[in-house]
Amino acid sequence: MNRDKWLISGPPLFYLVVFFVIPTLIMVIASFRYAGEYGGLAPVLLHDANGTHLNLTLESYQEYFSDFIYTRLFIKTLVYALITTFFCLVFAYPLALMIARSEKKRRDLLVLLVILPFWSNFLIRIYAWMIILGPQSAFTVALNGFLGLFGMNPVRLLFTPFAVVVCLIYVQLPFMVLPLYANLEKHDPALLDAAQDLGANGWQRFWRVTFPLSLPGIYAGVALVFVPVLGIFAVPDILGGTKGIMIGNLIKQEFLEARDWPFGSALSIILTLGAMAIVGGAALFARRRDV
Amino acid sequence: MSRKILAASGIAVYVFLYLPLLIVVAYSFNNSKLNAEWVGFTWHWYKVLLEDDAMLKAAGNSLFIALTASAVSTILGTMAGYALYRYKLKLLPVLVMAPLAIPEILVGVSLLIFYVSINLTLGLGSIILSHIAFCVGFVAIVVRSRLSGMDESLPEAARDLGATPWVAFRLVTLPLIMPGIIAGALLAFTLSIDDFVITFFTAGVGASTLPLQIYSMIKIAVTPEVNAISTLLMLVTLFIIVVASRISPDSIRGK
Incomplete structure (x- = not known):
């Protein structure tokens, strides 16, 4: 019995330890190392006249906290993630509710229609917004024509923070719809009937029955949307120009262009800890409210 | 409302x-x-595409990576899914979910440091190893959910009738969860062929994949050739997902 358990769970466990746990630990250590002369990492052990000693430093973390520019970038990333999460919730809720209240046999299809665009390549979805928000696109031309009616200057949409946030909402939306739908679908319609019998109007039925019951779905959706946004770099890289960059772009830069791996690792760890603190804090808050 | x-x-x-x-x-x-x-x-942009050697090579790489990574991760993921369903485990559930829960960029950079630390040359091999790491979890989740929808008395009945645990698994449990395994494999295939972020960090300079090729093209200039390859890639993904969902809802209904 015990042998079977190890035979079955052993191989995947081994693989994930080697290709997930160990790399993560190596990254943690890397954040305390010195950068190598030609990029990469300097050796952990240093041999000199006094013997062998550890060659570790807090420099990368000191660098992060010595210049507010990094914290500001982190806060900016958080703000983008919050805006994205908010709009995903606003767009996803009616859709999830509509699907949950449609006929049973049509629901699977409607859910599949939400998931389908999510399966198209990530870059294609970003590229689509490059086209839509481009300076000569029908959308941009129409918008600027409209603004011109009121004597306003034409605006540029592509390579701005606006483009980044719109695309983030677009790529993250399904992650909000699915947990919301999974929750809303389970609601007992009798509850709404009861509320109606007791004299609640549509608005009250929504805010006092449906919405409170859907809170677990909302929390799940918020977590699923919010956390991945923190680490995204492709969207700002392609659509953001210089003003729209996020913390992910800086990490990418440190690894592939500046080649300061210790600092890149430190940024990654600060990002992870920050995300964990936020999600953990939110979960605690949610639990306390539910009790 | x-x-x-x-x-x-x-x-x-x-x-x-x-x-x-x-x-x-x-x-x-x-x-x-x-x-x-x-x-x-x-049809001009599709003709351009067919004459683009770099793109065709990238497509070949992507296909090879996706086939290999999905095959291995289906085996490991099925084992993981079964282990999660069957046993009370502490570490495995965390390790299965963690790569899916943390931002992809972190998985990418930590694998990059890891490969360089062990002197592994970056290329197709490192991409495949990385793809397996994030696909295992997805397969495990699909297989596990299929298992929890299974009537547990069926393998038990087989055991009562004298089947060894292995025979009961092979002849009863495995056929019952097969739709979940196939759906998981298709899922892993699409995840692999579409992956950009982790591939971006673990590819090195030598190997290119379709997403990497698309990325370098749109960074330079917008050309409708990208639209053409995107359309083809969407068709492939659409086909696979429709097939997977054909297999999977059936499994949800328990037939």
């Missing part, structure tokens, strides 16, 4: 989800270098 408002806003969100992709597809047939206005129908 009024039904009509609900339906209208729901449809509006569907339009928001699909319109950008439809625009990409439409412009792949547009007889103009600019993705700005409709000029006329052409």
Whole structure:
């Protein structure tokens, strides 16, 4: 019995330890190392006249906290993630509710229609917004024509923070719809009937029955949307120009262009800890409210 | 909430989800270098694509990576899914979920440091190893959910009738969860062929994949050739996902 358990769970466990746990630990250590002369990492052990000693430093973390520019970038990333999460919730809720209240046999299809665009390549979805928000696109031309009616200057949409946030909402939306739908679908319609019998109007039925019951779905959706946004770099890289960059772009830069791996690792760890603190804090808050 | 408002806003969100992709597809047939206005129908960009050696090589790489990574991760993921269902484990559930829960960029950079630390040359091999790492979890989740929908008395009955645990698994449990395994394999295949972020960090300079090729093209200039490859890639993904969902809802209904 015990042998079977190890035979079955052993191989995947081994693989994930080697290709997930160990790399993560190596990254943690890397954040305390010195950068190598030609990029990469300097050796952990240093041999000199006094013997062998550890060659570790807090420099990368000191660098992060010595210049507010990094914290500001982190806060900016958080703000983008919050805006994205908010709009995903606003767009996803009616859709999830509509699907949950449609006929049973049509629901699977409607859910599949939400998931389908999510399966198209990530870059294609970003590229689509490059086209839509481009300076000569029908959308941009129409918008600027409209603004011109009121004597306003034409605006540029592509390579701005606006483009980044719109695309983030677009790529993250399904992650909000699915947990919301999974929750809303389970609601007992009798509850709404009861509320109606007791004299609640549509608005009250929504805010006092449906919405409170859907809170677990909302929390799940918020977590699923919010956390991945923190680490995204492709969207700002392609659509953001210089003003729209996020913390992910800086990490990418440190690894592939500046080649300061210790600092890149430190940024990654600060990002992870920050995300964990936020999600953990939110979960605690949610639990306390539910009790 | 009024039904009509609900339906209208729901449809509006569907339009928001699909319109950008439809625009990409439409412009792949547009007889103009600019993705700005409709000029006329052409197959030109698909012909350009077929003569683009770098793109074809990248497509070959992507296919090879996706086939290998999905095969291995299906085996490991099925084992993991079964282990999660069958045993009370502490570490495995965390390790299965963690790569899916943390930002992809972190998985990418930590694997990059890891490969360089062990002196592994970056290329197809490192990409495949990385893809397996994030696909295992997805397969495990699909298989596990299929298992929890299974009637547990069936393998028990087989055991009562004298089957060894292995025979009961092979002849009863395995056929019952097969749709979940196939759906998991297809899922892993699409995840692998579409992955950009982790591939970006673990590819090195030598190997390119379709997403990497698309990335380098759109960083330089917008060309409808990208629309054409995007359209083809979407068709492939669409086909696989429709097949997977054909297999999987059936499994949900327990037939």
